[in-house]
Amino acid sequence: MSTVSKIAITLAAMSLWLGFSATTAEAGSLNVSPTKLEVFSPQQAAALTLRNMGERPITGQVRVFAWRQEDGEDILEPTEAVVVSPPMIDVHPGADYTIRVVRAASTPVAGEEAYRLVIDEVPDAVARRNGVIAVAIRYVIPLFFDSPEAEQARLAWSLSHVKGKTFLMARNDGDRRAQLRDVSFGGKPIARGLAGYVLGHSESSWELRGKTSADHSVKAVTENGPISGAAD
Incomplete structure (x- = not known):
């Protein structure tokens, strides 16, 4: 290691x-x-x-x-x-x-x-x-x-399947980080309270437990307020 x-x-x-x-x-x-x-x-x-x-x-x-x-x-x-x-x-x-x-x-x-x-x-x-x-x-x-020119966070959501496990992925295409809390997927909470950060031009992930439903909606709270989206 x-x-x-x-x-x-x-x-x-x-x-x-x-x-x-x-x-x-x-x-x-x-x-x-x-x-x-x-x-x-x-x-x-x-x-x-x-x-x-x-x-x-x-x-x-x-x-x-x-x-x-x-x-x-x-x-x-x-x-x-x-x-x-x-x-x-x-x-x-x-x-x-x-x-x-x-x-x-x-x-x-x-x-x-x-x-x-x-x-x-x-x-x-x-x-x-x-x-x-x-x-x-x-x-x-x-x-x-x-820097003064730093772009705000721009999040895109997707699902990833690795070794039989499913993960919710958050990709940040902006310069500044996104601090996330109270993340939910398909109406079900997957991270209560502070869920972590997605740094600029980076990805973060959370494992989804149980069967994934057809509802791929994502909700979370950032430093700038609530956000919503959908995972591809």
Whole structure:
């Protein structure tokens, strides 16, 4: 298995996925705000605030990965195009800590660039020595850099049959991503709440359980409101 694949699988299994409409996320004692970063050219930087709501200091590591989609799957790859400062943090109880995110690439943004910030809360070594179970929390924050000319998402739906399974495919022919929630097919829900993203010029998919009906209508909710269509 490639390093990139391992990264993608690990993040998918361990991530704390942040809500569609929320502006702040909290798990354990670490509070993260905002839960999504979007930067419009000519700006090249953004900030993320971490707050320790607990009674112990929190140590964390912050990394950034380039984000793309291939065959309907999310792929995260190490990148030097965007940097975070500082990459290691210590947040005292009741204190705020600001993380600065800067696009270091010298070339102009073309369309939309997608990244994910990965914040790992390091388990408390003292608690481990005292026999307390310490659970590492991982936050994954979507990060987008947009050019003024970036086209809005344009979704097209289709059905795909692979190894006896049927998938609903969403293809995005626009530059900007589409964030989807509450996706239904044929009047039946297939993804409640946050269903994921379809990045620009990419595809995402959802497996359809049971027999596929003749009704191929698709409904979902995006950042810009409800949408509807039909799968080919």
